[in-house]
Amino acid sequence: MSAGMTQVLSLWTTAARLPLGDRAFSVLFAQKAPYFASVRPRFTVIEPNRAELVVRDRRRVHNHLGTVHAIALCNGLEAAMGALAEASIPADRRWIPKGMEVAYTAKATGDVTCIAETDPAQWTGPVPEAGQDLPVRVRGELADGTVVVEGVIRLWVTPRRPSGRRR
Known part of the structure; x- marks a missing residue:
């Protein structure tokens, strides 16, 4: 484990080696931001610059057409982005989502x-004191490779301030 490995990445690396560890990690991650629990994300990949999870097709996430609801897809994309950001961001920075632009390209x-x-x-180089945008590419695919949603989630990345210093 490198000195720069984040807590999320370290926990994933440990959990993924254990029987059902990926599922336990997924439940715990969803508890960190309880709204994610609504789609029950099941993480399959977390590494710097990439995260993947599965949103299962079940009635609880359906729309009136019987397909996975657009907002459930957005929740899944945002959970994947959050895991990627935590696994990728340098220790001297922090992030917050700033916006999401998505297109629904096929029925889920x-x-x-x-x-x-x-x-x-995208994670290297100086960050202005005022912060900067960092676009994260996101997409949702069916098992056959059909892309059902794609877009960008923009993060606002700023330098991490020393503890106790307020602005």
């Missing part, structure tokens, strides 16, 4: 794998 008629990706270079 099955389990959806939500994928979030960045490039390593």
Whole structure:
């Protein structure tokens, strides 16, 4: 484990080696932001610059057409983005979601794998004191590769302030 490994990445790496560890991690992650529990995300990949999870096709997340609801897909995408951000961000920075732009490209008629990706270079270089945008590419795919949702979640990244210093 490298000195720069984040807590989320460290916990995932440990949990993923254990029987049902990925499921236990997923439940705990959803408790951190309780709204994520509504889609019961099941993480399958967490590494710097990439996270994947599955939103299962079940009645609880259906819309009136019987397909996975658009907002359930957005919840899955945001959970994947959050895991990616936690696994990728340097220790001297912090992040918060700033906005999401998505397009629904096909009916979500099955389990959806939500994928979030960045490039390593996006996390390097100086961050202005005022902060900067960092776009995270997101998409949701069915098992056959059909993309049902795609877009960008913009993060606002700022330098982490020393403890006790308020603005």
